[in-house]
Amino acid sequence: MWAWIEDQLNGQLLVKVSPLSVGFALLSSAVLAIVPLLTLAKSISRSRALRQSPPGCRRLGLPFNQSNLSDEFDRKYAQGTSPDSKDEDGLPSWRVKALFTYPIKSCRGIELEHADVVSTGLQYDRQFAFAQHTPKGWVCRTLRNAGFERMALIHAEIWIPDPSSPSYETRRPEIRSGGVMIVSYPRVTPSGLLGTIIRTGVMLGLVASRESFTVPLQPETPAEIEIDSPSQPSYPLKPVTIWKDSPLAHDYAIHLPPSLHKYLGFHHPSSSPLTLFRAHSTHPRNIYRNAPRKAQLGFQPQTAFADAYPIHLTLSSHHDVAARCASSLPHLSIRRFRANIIIEGPGPFAEDQWKKVRIGNTDVYAACRTIRCLLPNVDPDTGVRHASQPDRTLKGYRRVDEGDLTNACLGLQLVPGVREWVVRVGDEVRVLETGVHRYIKMLAPGEKVEGV
Numbered sequence: 090m091w092a093w094i095e096d097q098l099n100g101q102l103l104v105k106v107s108p109l110s111v112g113f114a115l116l117s118s119a120v121l122a123i124v125p126l127l128t129l130a131k132s133i134s135r136s137r138a139l140r141q142s143p144p145g146c147r148r149l150g151l152p153f154n155q156s157n158l159s160d161e162f163d164r165k166y167a168q169g170t171s172p173d174s175k176d177e178d179g180l181p182s183w184r185v186k187a188l189f190t191y192p193i194k195s196c197r198g199i200e201l202e203h204a205d206v207v208s209t210g211l212q213y214d215r216q217f218a219f220a221q222h223t224p225k226g227w228v229c230r231t232l233r234n235a236g237f238e239r240m241a242l243i244h245a246e247i248w249i250p251d252p253s254s255p256s257y258e259t260r261r262p263e264i265r266s267g268g269v270m271i272v273s274y275p276r277v278t279p280s281g282l283l284g285t286i287i288r289t290g291v292m293l294g295l296v297a298s299r300e301s302f303t304v305p306l307q308p309e310t311p312a313e314i315e316i317d318s319p320s321q322p323s324y325p326l327k328p329v330t331i332w333k334d335s336p337l338a339h340d341y342a343i344h345l346p347p348s349l350h351k352y353l354g355f356h357h358p359s360s361s362p363l364t365l366f367r368a369h370s371t372h373p374r375n376i377y378r379n380a381p382r383k384a385q386l387g388f389q390p391q392t393a394f395a396d397a398y399p400i401h402l403t404l405s406s407h408h409d410v411a412a413r414c415a416s417s418l419p420h421l422s423i424r425r426f427r428a429n430i431i432i433e434g435p436g437p438f439a440e441d442q443w444k445k446v447r448i449g450n451t452d453v454y455a456a457c458r459t460i461r462c463l464l465p466n467v468d469p470d471t472g473v474r475h476a477s478q479p480d481r482t483l484k485g486y487r488r489v490d491e492g493d494l495t496n497a498c499l500g501l502q503l504v505p506g507v508r509e510w511v512v513r514v515g516d517e518v519r520v521l522e523t524g525v526h527r528y529i530k531m532l533a534p535g536e537k538v539e540g541v
């Protein structure tokens with residue numbers, strides 16, 4: 090019987106109960122109550138652990154209940170304003186409205202008030218990606234792939250070293266790895282009585298509704314692993330296919346708990362063909378198509394697991410799209426489009442002709458328009474895929490780029506004119522050059538376009 094109880098708990102007892110008291114409980118035939126109680130206790134202690142911050146670190150991003158997009162549906166954003174005007178608070182009326190970084194491709198983003206921009210885009214953006222093993226090897230999976238809509242509800246928190254924290258110590262693994270990422274996802278409950286009890290616990294707030302695991306932001310180098318702790322995990326480098334590239338990336342499979350495989354629909358975690366990859370700093374993907382050339386910038390534009398380059402979007406363009414699909418999707422959030430930089434002020438689709446803009450003090454090139462795929466059909470708050478919208482609406486009137494007349498465009502792909510800079514909410518946006526955009530379709534690996 091005891092073995093049976095242990096089995097129910099996957100052998101992970103966090104609460105010590107003496108066999109005697111269990112025997113007593115069995116005698117009073119309350120075993121069906123005890124199993125769920127132990128599970129509850131286990132879950133409660135897990136939820137406590139969840140609330141504990143990684144030592145020596147602070148969480149990146151706005152407080153959970155704050156967003157610069159809280160008024161995104163305000164009708165005032167449907168029109169443009171004059172570029173040189175100021176609002177009642179003295180802020181330039183064309184400005185950065187909100188900033189997001191998406192540490193795991195296709196999973197929920199982190200809203201920021203300011204962001205460091207590094208050579209691969211906003212810091213931490215798309216440095217991780219889930220991949221599935223196929224006959225062609227490891228292939229990146231996104232919200233576009235059938236069955237992977239649930240990735241929308243996977244959240245990533247970035248915790249970075251904070252020397253002002255009382256628990257900060259340079260030798261801590263959390264500090265040596267440059268911080269950690271906590272990945273959380275909705276709890277999968279078993280069927281039957283146990284599931285009912287756990288769901289009740291979640292409803293009563295006794296059990297966390299989400300499960301989580303923690304991974305290092307930077308995999309340690311093999312030398313450090315050998316010297317300090319031979320038992321440290323190492324992360325083999327493997328090729329992972331993303332579009333037509335196959336960069337080498339670190340396999341973080343050892344960190345994925347069975348419950349995550351189950352959450353993503355793989356019922357036999359031991360044979361699940363799923364993993365999480367961490368982009369390798371010296372194997373980034375160079376961007377050639379549409380981007381300004383190295384000769385012009387002085388450096389080669391790169392990305393980790395982003396499709397091409399960080400995207401930006403204006404609120405008024407989004408309002409225009411949202412109004413046209415309002416009958417199918419009454420509250421189409423701009424977050425569906427997963428832009429890094431959201432701008433307020435310019436009128437709908439003014440950005441279609443931008444070639445160079447200044448954000449704050451930094452000049453930024455608009456490489457091309459953003460070609461839209463089916464990804465925005467997934468609601469970021471529920472993970473539910475709409476059968477056709479907003480894709481159908483977009484295809485109905487936004488096939489505007491001569492270079493690709495089969496797909497809709499919304500927003501621009503940006504390449505900064507400097508290697509590193511900082512972008513802040515409230516930064517003024519000025520258009521320096523306008524011109525014609527013509528999209529260049531995907532190239533074969535290694536193939537380069539000149540003179541774009």
Ligand SMILES: *[C@@H]1O[C@H](CO)[C@@H](O)[C@H](O)[C@H]1NC(C)=O
Nearest residue numbers: 151152153154155156157159
């Ligand atoms: C957000 O939460 C904090 C702390 O829980 C609270 O003080 C603050 O008023 C909340 N802000 C909003 C906008 O709800």
Ligand SMILES: *[C@@H]1O[C@H](CO)[C@@H](O)[C@H](O)[C@H]1NC(C)=O
Nearest residue numbers: 151152155156157202514515
């Ligand atoms: C953006 O949001 C943060 C956090 O709520 C707030 O402190 C800041 O004032 C907002 N910025 C603007 C320009 O609205």
